[in-house]
Amino acid sequence: MVKAESLPNDVAMSWTLTAAGPLGGLTSALASGGVEVVDLTALLSPSTPVLDLPPEMAPIPRFELEELARYDERGRTSYQNGIHTGEHVGTHFDAPCHWVTGAEKRDVAHVPVRHLVAPAVVIDKSAECAADPDFLLTVEHLEEWQHHNGPLPEGGWLLYRTGWAARSHDQQLFLNADESGPHTPGITAECARWLADESPIVGLGVETVGTDAGQAFTFTPQFPAHHYLLGAGKYGVTQLQNLDRLPVTGAVLIVAPLRIAGGSGSPARILALVSNGEAL
Structure with missing residues (x-):
C-alpha cells in the first residue's frame, strides 16, 4: 500500500496548487493520505506462475x-x-x-x-x-x-x-x-x-x-x-x-x-x- 504522503513535499504541494475542481479534491486527498493507493499487481519475474496448456496448444512463454x-x-x-x-x-x-x-x-x-x-x-x-x-x-x-x-x-x-x-x-x-x-x-x-x-x-x-x-x-x-x-x-x-x-x-x-x-x-x-x- 502506497500513500501519497510518502512523496517529496514539493511533489505533493504541486498537486495541490495545480489541480482544480474535483481533481483538486482528489489530489489533496492523495497528498494528505485521505485516499490510499493500493497495488493489486503481482510481482512479475521468471518464477511467476503460468498456466499449463494442453499439449495440442502452444505453451505460454514465461517472463x-x-x-x-x-x-x-x-x-x-x-x-x-x-x-x-x-x-x-x-x-x-x-x-x-x-x-x-x-x-x-x-x-x-x-x-x-x-x-x-x-x-x-x-x-x-x-x-x-x-x-x-x-x-x-x-x-x-x-x-x-x-x-x-x-x-x-x-x-x-x-x-x-x-x-x-x-x-x-x-x-x-x-x-x-x-x-x-x-x-x-x-x-x-x-x-x-x-x-x-x-x-x-x-x-x-x-x-x-x-x-x-x-x-x-x-x-x-x-x-x-x-x-x-x-x-x-x-x-x-x-x-x-x-x-x-x-x-x-x-x-x-x-x-x-x-x-x-x-x-x-x-x-x-x-x-x-x-x-x-x-x-x-
Missing part, C-alpha cells in the same frame, strides 16, 4: 529479462533489459479478442480508457474457497451480495476474492493440479452468462491464474468466463493481489495494460484508490 547493458561496455551510462513474455502472464488484462467468441471485437489497444478507470466492488468467498478449492460463484451469490450492498456498478468492475493470492509464490500451489487437472475457484457457466449479458459491469477481476475455474475445461461451454464475458465485449484481469485491503464497495480501479497494436491482452499494473473517509 524473462535479457540484460542488454549494465553500466559496462554495452552502455556505460545505462542499465536496460529486453523483455520476453506472453501477453497473459502474471497480473494481466484479457481483451475481448483473446477468445474466439470475441474474435471480431476490440484488441487491447482499442479498449476505451473510460473502462480502465472505473468503480470496483469486491465479493469475498475466501472462506468457501479455503474449504473447497473447486468452489464456484453463482448468480444466487451475486443476488445475495446485491441485497446487502446494492447493485453492481454501472460500467464498473467486479473483483472476486478467493484467497488464492496467498498461493501465488509457488507454481504448484497456485495451479493446484492433480491427475484430473487444476483445482482452483471460479464461476459457474450460468454466472458467467449473467455477468456478460445481464449485469452492468465491464469486467471481472480474479486472484487466480485465469478468470475461469481450474476445472472449467469440463464445463458447457468450456471456459465460460472467457466464452461469455469476452464474447460480450467485456474484460478480465487476473492474478490480483491485496483484495483484502479493499472495501466491499467504494474503490476506484485503475487498469493499465500496454497499448499493444493487435494484442489479445497484456501484463498490467493494476491499482485501486481507496478512501480513508475524507470527502473528495
Whole structure:
C-alpha cells in the first residue's frame, strides 16, 4: 500500500496548487493520505506462475529479462533489459479478442480508457474457497451480495476474492493440479452468462491464474468466463493481489495494460484508490 504522503513535499504541494475542481479534491486527498493507493499487481519475474496448456496448444512463454547493458561496455551510462513474455502472464488484462467468441471485437489497444478507470466492488468467498478449492460463484451469490450492498456498478468492475493470492509464490500451489487437472475457484457457466449479458459491469477481476475455474475445461461451454464475458465485449484481469485491503464497495480501479497494436491482452499494473473517509 502506497500513500501519497510518502512523496517529496514539493511533489505533493504541486498537486495541490495545480489541480482544480474535483481533481483538486482528489489530489489533496492523495497528498494528505485521505485516499490510499493500493497495488493489486503481482510481482512479475521468471518464477511467476503460468498456466499449463494442453499439449495440442502452444505453451505460454514465461517472463524473462535479457540484460542488454549494465553500466559496462554495452552502455556505460545505462542499465536496460529486453523483455520476453506472453501477453497473459502474471497480473494481466484479457481483451475481448483473446477468445474466439470475441474474435471480431476490440484488441487491447482499442479498449476505451473510460473502462480502465472505473468503480470496483469486491465479493469475498475466501472462506468457501479455503474449504473447497473447486468452489464456484453463482448468480444466487451475486443476488445475495446485491441485497446487502446494492447493485453492481454501472460500467464498473467486479473483483472476486478467493484467497488464492496467498498461493501465488509457488507454481504448484497456485495451479493446484492433480491427475484430473487444476483445482482452483471460479464461476459457474450460468454466472458467467449473467455477468456478460445481464449485469452492468465491464469486467471481472480474479486472484487466480485465469478468470475461469481450474476445472472449467469440463464445463458447457468450456471456459465460460472467457466464452461469455469476452464474447460480450467485456474484460478480465487476473492474478490480483491485496483484495483484502479493499472495501466491499467504494474503490476506484485503475487498469493499465500496454497499448499493444493487435494484442489479445497484456501484463498490467493494476491499482485501486481507496478512501480513508475524507470527502473528495
